Amino acid sequence: MSDLALRLDGVNKRYRFFELHDIHLELPLGRIMGFIGPNGAGKSTTIRILMGLVHQEGGEVFVLGHRMPDQQAAAKWDVGFASEDMRLYDSATLDWHMRFIRSIFSTWDHAYAQVLLKRFDLKPEQRIKGLSHGQRVKAALLLVLARRPRLLVLDEPTTGLDPVARHEVLRELTDVMGDERRSVLFSSHNTQDVEQISDQITFIDRGHIIDSRDKETFMDRWRRIRVELPSGVQLPALSGVIDIKQTGRLAVATTNTYDGVLPRAYEAAGVRVQAVEHMTLEEIFVQNVQCSREAGQA
């Protein structure tokens, strides 16, 4: 049995105004991957391909060992999927939806569903059309989580939520992280949410995967080095520096391969190092996208 929750290998999909290029992506079992990209980057298309809702034109897709889209019915027994544009039936109550899902999935955990109802402050007898956006998102997540699927695929689940609802959803997903048998693919353009719960990060932009690695590596290797240039000293071009912004005698160098050598190299060249700063995931993401786009234009 594969030790991967999902694998995309050389996946392509072409639309009239958008193309997904040669997507390679792997999520080991028990890991949580944050899938970050700007709007229109290809996150939802990738996720729809994973769920068998959209068929790739090239490449291979495996979800929990099942080849997609051919074996999607078998795969989806163990996959919980919720997306921002997924709606429950307006005219039915949450209780009806819970009974409907329970009638299909023998893995439905009734006690956990009751806990989630309380945590999410949802009333089962309420019709979906009477729920706010946040309550609808939480209702959809309840239906997914109470099935206890082995793989959770969440497409922008926190988009449009107020801070309290976002916190409740993220807290629940954090609890899921405690279960090492469960894997999560979590797409968002909100890097704060992803940083909070993910242990692997993948950036996608304009239909290309531009970087994918574990979160600690991202946070450790991306640094901003603030330097001051004494008069007559030029900032040397050092390998590993991917961006330099200079204003007069002050400069900021960004690296994605930080290992402690760069500050010493600058000092050796007569440059005064003022600070070596960690970057937030959002800063890393923006820098990554900019570098990728500049490389694409070059």
Add this chain to the structure above:
Amino acid sequence: MNRALLSRLILKDWYLARATLALVAAAGCASIGVLYLRSEATGFIGLTAAFIVTILLGVSLPMLTIVNERKRQNLAFVMSLPISPMEYTTAKILSNVLAFFPIWLAITAGVLWTIATAGSYGGIIPVTLVLALTPFVAFCVLVAVAIVLESELVAIITMGAFNVSYSFYWFFLVRIPGLQQEMKSPVAIWSRPILSIIAAEIAIIVVAVGLTFFFQSRKRDFV
């Protein structure tokens, strides 16, 4: 194909369309009741009402269970369940046909039985069956269009086109040589043109269902 899951999906559609189904079934019973009063006026009103009821059922079911499901973004929820697109197609066709057919059959049988037991009106039975089949044909084509083309606009145009075509259809029927005479007969006359039209209507139903599966099997994007 997972039969248990398929039946859950069918029951789900019936539950969500239960108010319409109950209303149409009640209206169908009422129209048969009016027809059973057996005067010329009630006969006309009952027949027209029964015809309208089956048209309404044939339109509202696909709109409720297929078009609205896509329009209201419920499709991703359904497709997140452990089903393939072909199972989804099967469930949609079965839920629609199994909801439509018994009500259509009950209304049609009620109308035909009332006519057959009314005395000397047997001659209008064949043409009544031809007319009764037209909403069934329209319903099957609308189901196919709604599933395959996934467009509310196209579904509405299809629906409108069928509604307009009913009067043209009647215009065409009464011009079939000899039919008006046959309708005045006290017993049903199953002439070759009538049987050909019935066969064509059944063929359209079969082709509509077959083409739905064919086009769905070639489709690459479902949401």
